[in-house]
Amino acid sequence: MVSLVKITFFTAFCAIFANTAASRVLELSDRFLDIHKEGQWLVMMYAPWCAHCKRLEPVWAHVAQHLHETSIRVGRVDCTRFTNVAHSFKIRGFPTILFLKGDNEFVYHGDRTRDEIVKFAQRLSGPPVQEITKSQSFDTIKRDRDVYFLYVGEKSGSLWEVYRRAADVFQPHAFFYQSHPHVVGEHAPVQKAPALFVYKENCHYNFTGHDELDFEKLNSTLHEWVNAERFPTFPKITRGNINQIFLTNKNLVLAVVEENQLEEVSPDMLEFRDMVEEVIKKKREKYHDDFQFGWIANPELVNSMAMMVVPLPSLIVINTTTSHHHIPEDEPGKLTPHAIEMFLEQIRNESAPKFGGNGWLVRIYRSWFEMRTTFSAMWKGNPILTMVLFGLPAGFLSLICYGICCPDILDADEEEEEYSAGSHMKKD
Known part of the structure; x- marks a missing residue:
């Protein structure tokens, strides 16, 4: 009975906190165009139908709660209702996070987590x-x-x-x-x-x-x-920061692992990740100028760049300038710090085999690989829905083609019948 009371109290407390946090977010309208240059604003441009926007909502509430006692006002704009705001700020996708300070406007491109968004606002507020x-x-x-x-x-x-x-x-x-x-x-x-x-x-x-x-x-x-x-020595690479890390123009050394839903890494993959980190921590002066080390728990993103399904765990090095990538010949389980150093030396003296790049054939193959991977993931997740999504357009296309081609065939048959009838009349 006591446990039930505690659980009920905790649930009620969480609900009250969530409502309080959400109330910190200002609901903005077209009038925002008249006041957006007054003070500092952190604004989320969203659409109610957008799934990414819905996932960001609880995070946005916590951001507003964290910044409540600062000079930064946190708000959001429904761009489907207030289209003038979306047009004025040239919004092209949802959600878009903006920091506004006077005449200055900054767009956020990082990870959509509370800590990263708050740091972004804090950096720009001063x-x-x-x-x-x-x-x-x-x-x-x-x-x-x-x-x-x-x-x-x-x-x-x-x-x-x-x-x-x-x-x-x-x-x-x-x-x-x-x-x-x-x-x-x-x-x-x-x-x-x-x-x-x-x-x-x-x-x-x-x-x-x-x-x-x-x-x-x-x-x-x-x-x-x-x-x-401006990056840590061994950061976690995500979709939110990988484009910024590519701007370093270094070779990106990635330890590829996988996380569960609780963002936990299995012990064997954790050991592999720590081994890769050990190389840069002990040999920073040797490798830091040419290589940016990191780890990634998004195998799908790596598969897209490598245009293949990489094993887990694994090591891959990406040339951020040319988009070529290198994969060690040794199996991941046999890699040692010494073997990794030899592999990096081969990359530095350009003797290591390289794959991929930016050629038009590679881009075509990458597009095909991503399309195939997406279709495969959809089929595994929900084959019935996948058949509906892809079967209906194919069916309509078949009907259109049938409608275009059949009149010609029928016309041809009618002409043949008329010609045959005329021939018989002449013979008679």
């Missing part, structure tokens, strides 16, 4: 470079930020100028801070100011391009460095 004036603030920043950039020195000079420019470009994707040597203290290894670091995995990695005398060369060098360093 200035591109946030100043740290208290040493104690670093403890909070290190706890809350997986990756961040830190400039230590005065706000002047070439390095500061190119750092500020990079922050303007990458603000939607990373956190940028500025401080002074006496504030930083022991939180960063500053020997000489100005200095520039990226913080990840409890370590600081220094930018070494300070000595560039050419301002434009320094600017491009720093831009490339920030673009390559």
Whole structure:
């Protein structure tokens, strides 16, 4: 009886919390066009019939709850009712997440999780470079930020100028801070100011391009460095971040595993993933400039890129510039850290076999492979529905073809009959 009461109370509490969280989301209308430049807005453009929008609804409610005490107002717009809003913001798909700040408009392309969406809004809510004036603030920043950039020195000079420019470009994707040597203290290894670091995995990695005398060369060098360093050393690769990781122009080393519905990885696959991670963690200086390591729990996405069904677990390396991919000759179960290093060396000296690419034949084959894979998944999931979806159009097409071709056949038969009748009359 007591357990039943506890369960009932817990269910009621969850329902109240869900309703409270949902109430934080502002329902916007056409009037939003008159006020969207006032303050900061995080807005979801949606359609009621969209399945992706429905899955995002509970996440969006939690985002609104998390940002409730900030200056960011969280809302949503039903684009099927308020078409003027959708037209004004040039909405092409649902859901579309926008962050609006004055005349600036940013579109979110990351994973649709509460934490990632909140970080996106937090990055854009402040200035591109946030100043740290208290040493104690670093403890909070290190706890809350997986990756961040830190400039230590005065706000002047070439390095500061190119750092500020990079922050303007990458603000939607990373956190940028500025401080002074006496504030930083022991939180960063500053020997000489100005200095520039990226913080990840409890370590600081220094930018070494300070000595560039050419301002434009320094600017491009720093831009490339920030673009390559804004990801963790061994991140989880998803549909939401893979396009951004492709922009690093590195070879993407992927440990391919599979998760269950609770996002858990089996022990054997976890061991394989940890082995791949060990390579980059121990040999970072050797491989970091040429390779971006990561792991992926979406085999369908890898199958699409490799145009084959990869075994699980497995290792695949994708050239993000040419879209070629490399697969080790050894079976995944026989791979060792040493074997992986030899495989990476073969890729670096271009002696490893490569597959795929961007050729038109490859693109045609990839499209056919994806279509076949989609049809197969639909057939396994619901064969009756698949037959209806594909059988009805085929049936209508057959009727149309029959209707087009049959009149010609009937006309031909009638002409033959008339010709035969005429011949008989002449003979008589």
